Amino acid sequence: MTERSSVAVRAERVSRHYQMGPALIRAVDDITLEVRNGEFLALLGSSGSGKSTLLNLMAGLDRPSSGAILAQGRSLAEMSQLELARYRSKAVGMVFQSFNLLPRMNLEENVELPLRLAEVERGERPARVREALERVRLEARLSHRPAELSGGEQQRAALARALVNRPALLLADEPTGNLDSATGESIMQLLREVQRSLGMTIVLVTHERALAERFADRIAILADGRLTSDGMKP
Amino acid sequence: MKAHDLGELAFRNLREAVLRNTLTTLGVAVGIASLVAMLSLGVGLQELATKRLSNSGLFDSVLVFSRSNLRGFGRPARAGTAEPQPPRALDDQALQEMQRLPNVVEVYPQIRFLTEVRLAGGSYATMVAGIPASARDGGAFDGIQGSFFSGPAADEAILQIEFAKDLSPQPGTLLGKELVLRYAERQPLGPSAGPGDGANAESDSSSGGGFSVIPREKKLRIVGIVETEPAVGFGGFGRGRLLIPLAVAQALRAAQVNDLRDVVRGTNPNPTYASLTVRAQGPAQVEAIQTAIKNMGFSTFSLLDATRNLRLFFTVFDLLLAIFGSLALTVATLGIINTLVMAILERRREIGILKALGAADRDVKQLFFVEAGVMGLLGGVFGVGLGWLIGASVTWGTNIYLQRQNLPPAHVFSVPWWLVLGAIAFAIVVSLMAGLYPASRAARLDPIEALRYE
Numbered sequence: 001m002t003e004r005s006s007v008a009v010r011a012e013r014v015s016r017h018y019q020m021g022p023a024l025i026r027a028v029d030d031i032t033l034e035v036r037n038g039e040f041l042a043l044l045g046s047s048g049s050g051k052s053t054l055l056n057l058m059a060g061l062d063r064p065s066s067g068a069i070l071a072q073g074r075s076l077a078e079m080s081q082l083e084l085a086r087y088r089s090k091a092v093g094m095v096f097q098s099f100n101l102l103p104r105m106n107l108e109e110n111v112e113l114p115l116r117l118a119e120v121e122r123g124e125r126p127a128r129v130r131e132a133l134e135r136v137r138l139e140a141r142l143s144h145r146p147a148e149l150s151g152g153e154q155q156r157a158a159l160a161r162a163l164v165n166r167p168a169l170l171l172a173d174e175p176t177g178n179l180d181s182a183t184g185e186s187i188m189q190l191l192r193e194v195q196r197s198l199g200m201t202i203v204l205v206t207h208e209r210a211l212a213e214r215f216a217d218r219i220a221i222l223a224d225g226r227l228t229s230d231g232m233k234p
Numbered sequence: 235m236k237a238h239d240l241g242e243l244a245f246r247n248l249r250e251a252v253l254r255n256t257l258t259t260l261g262v263a264v265g266i267a268s269l270v271a272m273l274s275l276g277v278g279l280q281e282l283a284t285k286r287l288s289n290s291g292l293f294d295s296v297l298v299f300s301r302s303n304l305r306g307f308g309r310p311a312r313a314g315t316a317e318p319q320p321p322r323a324l325d326d327q328a329l330q331e332m333q334r335l336p337n338v339v340e341v342y343p344q345i346r347f348l349t350e351v352r353l354a355g356g357s358y359a360t361m362v363a364g365i366p367a368s369a370r371d372g373g374a375f376d377g378i379q380g381s382f383f384s385g386p387a388a389d390e391a392i393l394q395i396e397f398a399k400d401l402s403p404q405p406g407t408l409l410g411k412e413l414v415l416r417y418a419e420r421q422p423l424g425p426s427a428g429p430g431d432g433a434n435a436e437s438d439s440s441s442g443g444g445f446s447v448i449p450r451e452k453k454l455r456i457v458g459i460v461e462t463e464p465a466v467g468f469g470g471f472g473r474g475r476l477l478i479p480l481a482v483a484q485a486l487r488a489a490q491v492n493d494l495r496d497v498v499r500g501t502n503p504n505p506t507y508a509s510l511t512v513r514a515q516g517p518a519q520v521e522a523i524q525t526a527i528k529n530m531g532f533s534t535f536s537l538l539d540a541t542r543n544l545r546l547f548f549t550v551f552d553l554l555l556a557i558f559g560s561l562a563l564t565v566a567t568l569g570i571i572n573t574l575v576m577a578i579l580e581r582r583r584e585i586g587i588l589k590a591l592g593a594a595d596r597d598v599k600q601l602f603f604v605e606a607g608v609m610g611l612l613g614g615v616f617g618v619g620l621g622w623l624i625g626a627s628v629t630w631g632t633n634i635y636l637q638r639q640n641l642p643p644a645h646v647f648s649v650p651w652w653l654v655l656g657a658i659a660f661a662i663v664v665s666l667m668a669g670l671y672p673a674s675r676a677a678r679l680d681p682i683e684a685l686r687y688e
Contacts, residue, residue, distance in 0.1 A: 061589070061681045062682055082596070085589070085592055085593060085595075088590065089592020089593075090592070100586075100587045100590070100685065104246070104250050113588075116236075116239040117235055117592040119236055119239075122238075165592075
């Protein structure tokens, strides 16, 4: 029981196959992987290795062809569409390579969006938004639109948006992919800081081994949809 | 997502593509405007017709005859049938009984008689009709040139325009002039009586044997000229080309057509009327009054069936107008569908982001629904305003035309509150229906595919 409660998310013989014409694409193939609470796991692999697909399965954005993703003591496959939406809204925060901020909204509105979706009381929202933006040191840019920010600032804003609902699990899909190395490193430091200060679980998808080795607690390596290595970093 | 958040996001989305959404909303507005304009014209024409006809007294009046009038004089009783009861006389007692019936406004006799009018050395034959004072408020004398009678017993006359043209090529100059009415006064056989004496009965056959006819003259001042013949062919003053106050007409005791018939029959010991007009409070009460009068032993006639047919005609008319008006709305509906489908393509990535952040399919669907609904609401409100403007313009143009034809102005369109609310509600419902497919399509979007979309 104690062991189960210490698991943030667990993939149990998970496969995700796609039929592309006559060919069967095995994006994720029979992977079993466990992420503990408060852990910083890096999923490392080359392009097409299946790491983003596995992350989407953990986020409940996709459903496995076989196997199960277990989170909060339940299989995501058993959840209804509405329950999955609630899971993504309250238990998971997501950060993407291309930031995915809504260009028509300023930072304050972008960060407020998950609060609207989670039906957080209106009066509570401004403080939560400010707190999230302070954590990523963007509190002075509340009224700026994404286009008025640098790439690093946009990614920090996206991180603030992912944190605003105080999720237990943060899923980051190549968050440094669109950034120069210095900015990428600052984002990684921020992720590490958030993980430590909030006790969050982070699953990071990246193809940059150096960053993964430097910041993650554990590295799992995928190739051709299969888990080839899973262990504590050296 | 909560309703106010949905509303805010929907308004924000609509503001972002302001040109396209404004054009779509205008499409809805034009559709609703055409619908409102068509229906308001239909309703307006119906109200106009109903008002005019109701003012004429056609639809709230019951014409009452003695059964002897309609049964046919001198027809032998059918073989094998019992001798029928003598028909009830249409006399003062019957008049008072009818006056006491519920929802009866007034009861007055029809007085019409042939006369000769003398004016400025000319002599003209015409029909005189006595009209009650209540006719003034009925609207039949709207647009009168000059004025209505100054009092219920004033020695004054109102001319129908055609008759006035017979009297003078410039009818307006007749106002204020005096004409002389030559008519045949009935007098009971026996000592001669002066004009205006006796009871207000039209068929003075109290002698039971007959009456004599004495030529008389009456001076009347012309006070008004009316364009139309009020209540042609029906009611108390139909076909009258020279109208005088009812009290004056009664006092003249002019011989009427039914007088001769009553004399020949010799069945009426008391004065009787040729017919009575019973005015109800409204057309709805006519049927009950008609039944009550029939039960009293009289024959009646009303245009109730014609009213029903009129309603049927306008219902079909409104339906046709609504169908034509709806065509524009159909085009507008396609516009909404097109706009929302385009919005899905444009906002594919945004939908993916919303879903990744925790939006349920329901939230996405509702968002598109609210956007469609807002376009419908705004389009409906603008459309009603635009429709009103079109209707007002049609009325304006119609009245210019009527004025040129020397006809009184008419309000040919009407936008009742039910049409305003109904049109706005209809616009919203149609827009929501138009949003059904795009909203479902947006809700079904695969978030991973949507997030990949550039």
